[in-house]
Amino acid sequence: MSAGQHTLAMVGAGKMGEAILSGLLRAGWPPSRLIATARRPERQAQLAERYGVRVLSNAEAAAQADVLVIGVKPQDAATLLEDLGPRVPSGKLIISLCAGLPTSFFEKRLPESTPVVRVMSNTPALVDQAMSAISAGSHASAEHLTLTEELLRPLGETIQVPESQQDAVTALSGSGPAYFYYLVEAMTDAGILLGLPRQVAHDLIVQAALGAAVMLRESGEHPVTLREAVTSPGGTTISAIRELESHRVRAAVLDAIEAARDRARELAASVD
Numbered sequence: 001m002s003a004g005q006h007t008l009a010m011v012g013a014g015k016m017g018e019a020i021l022s023g024l025l026r027a028g029w030p031p032s033r034l035i036a037t038a039r040r041p042e043r044q045a046q047l048a049e050r051y052g053v054r055v056l057s058n059a060e061a062a063a064q065a066d067v068l069v070i071g072v073k074p075q076d077a078a079t080l081l082e083d084l085g086p087r088v089p090s091g092k093l094i095i096s097l098c099a100g101l102p103t104s105f106f107e108k109r110l111p112e113s114t115p116v117v118r119v120m121s122n123t124p125a126l127v128d129q130a131m132s133a134i135s136a137g138s139h140a141s142a143e144h145l146t147l148t149e150e151l152l153r154p155l156g157e158t159i160q161v162p163e164s165q166q167d168a169v170t171a172l173s174g175s176g177p178a179y180f181y182y183l184v185e186a187m188t189d190a191g192i193l194l195g196l197p198r199q200v201a202h203d204l205i206v207q208a209a210l211g212a213a214v215m216l217r218e219s220g221e222h223p224v225t226l227r228e229a230v231t232s233p234g235g236t237t238i239s240a241i242r243e244l245e246s247h248r249v250r251a252a253v254l255d256a257i258e259a260a261r262d263r264a265r266e267l268a269a270s271v272d
Helices: 015-026 041-051 058-064 074-087 103-107 123-127 142-155 163-174 176-193 198-219 223-230 236-246 249-271
Strands: 008-011 034-037 067-070 093-096 116-120 130-136 156-160
Touching (some): 008 015, 008 058, 015 034, 015 041, 015 142, 034 041, 058 074, 074 103, 074 249, 093 142, 103 116, 116 142, 130 142, 130 163, 163 176, 176 249
Parallel strands (some): 008 034, 008 067, 067 093, 130 156
16 A cells, blocks of 8 residues: 555644644645644644644544654653553554654554654755655564655655664754754854845855755765865865864764754653
């Protein structure tokens, strides 16, 4: 059965869950095959009105959907599964979007042999440019991974990784867009400092970032090669690079991403 013939329930439709719902609808999924759950009544009404999907209780979603996507915050997952776990029919595919939580966390709270697939995506799913890393739990088959990829493909790119690499993926790709936004914010401030209007600085930086990303993807060149092509001897770019190196920006990036990886591990340890 192809992905579009399944019924999918987004359990805990937060920002990432909503991004998946909207992406599937843009890809042609009928609203009748999509279910959402949410704790707050106002959020339930918002989802039903905005997307035309059924908004049900967790128990109803577990009974009616073929695939359950868990999109709650990691610290809320244990409470959710205390209630939902016993209601999940055996063999139903569970896809977890919960950062830091291993598939074993879900497997021990669900019926025996329940297939679980762990996914780390990111917010560019909202514009169909996500990167979603997928890992199989101990009961998930190649078919389950293929189905998960089909479900996520409308949102962008997918990649399969061993689950042991998921904390690194979370730090690098899951949090990655925030690092770029932080850099754009700093560069915009620099443009203002140099006398440019904020909007002009913003537009220049966003287009530069977009162009650089496309060149990285399409050229196949190493980023060092592309950087060197912009860096003329004695020029403006090398002066800027010297300042970045003197402020240990490269080392700061390494430390920041390592800290994000460590925090992902702490989240898992705090709720296991």
